[in-house]
């Protein structure tokens with residue numbers, strides 16, 4: 519019922535208005551200027567913006583553009599003009615969002631009032647399996663982009679997004695193992711379930727927490743594990759995500775100060791998803807800028823906080839270029855990305871490997887693409903680290 523089809527199709531620029539979807543390939547003018555980067559989501563553009571775009575493309579001599587079409591209802595909350603995300607993130611089905619959030623809310627309420635019946639988790643397990651199917655059928659990150667109107671709802675929408683993003687990353691990193699992805703998604707839905715037992719005045723406190731309050735807040739992974747144990751839930755993946763999503767690679771996380779590979783891999787995935795969603799939601803809205811900010815933070819914190827393998831997967835899924843990515847530049851040469859510009863992740867610093875004729879460059883020096891307006895990344899051709 520909720521399966522989305524994704525296929526790239528050539529669309530004549532004169533008919534752009536009739537199609538919604540994500541741009542599959544960079545659109546470049548005859549003079550080799552980048553007009554529309556791949557990953558741009560046409561669905562977020564107003565019809566007047568689409569008309570302006572069509573006119574510009576026609577003027578530049580572009581006849582067709584390649585678009586991943588989808589049949590999803592993308593209109594939970596239309597974005598304000600100028601706030602269109604430019605990254606490939608897709609809105610998940612609205613009905614499914616509401617159903618999941620309601621089920622998480624019901625569960626939290628029942629847990630907060632002291633109920634321990636194991637069957638109260640069942641609706642979320644069923645929904646988790648449907649969400650896992652959604653994640654598996656999409657090549658782009660699927661999230662709930664809905665605005666959080668109620669303070670109390672934040673944890674529920676956040677849990678849904680951690681579930682979706684963790685499932686997406688698990689599939690890319692661990693292959694298409696259906697039951698693993700289902701458990702990662704269900705683990706994401708339940709990862710903060712211990713917060714049902716944290717007093718609301720701490721959970722929803724608008725200002726910074728005192729040391730004592732923070733110590734209470736930090737109990738939520740252990741409380742969550744206890745609650746799942748009480749309900750007889752024993753899937754290791756679900757328990758790992760709930761217990762260890764606040765551990766850090768440098769051993770400075772909580773509750774167990776586990777380090778590096780001692781942290782279960784699924785929890786390292788959830789840690790990236792947790793911070794990515796928390797940062798984008800706490801900023802004004804999920805604009806492209808807030809996504810870039812979140813990605814910049816993750817790049818900065820990789821190794822100390824996050825598993826580099828997981829962070830790299832997220833960044834490349836967003837169409838960005840982490841260090842080690844081998845790219846073809848607009849002049850036909852091949853280069854490897856050596857560092858990211860946090861302010862402009864689409865224009866990293868690169869080192870040339872081959873010239874446009876395919877000759878190996880032996881004496882290369884770094885080129886900061888931010889300072890080279892005529893040179894841009896055309897496509898990714900490989901990864902040095904793989």
Ligand SMILES: [Fe+2]
Nearest residue numbers: 709710763764
């Ligand atoms: Fe948490």
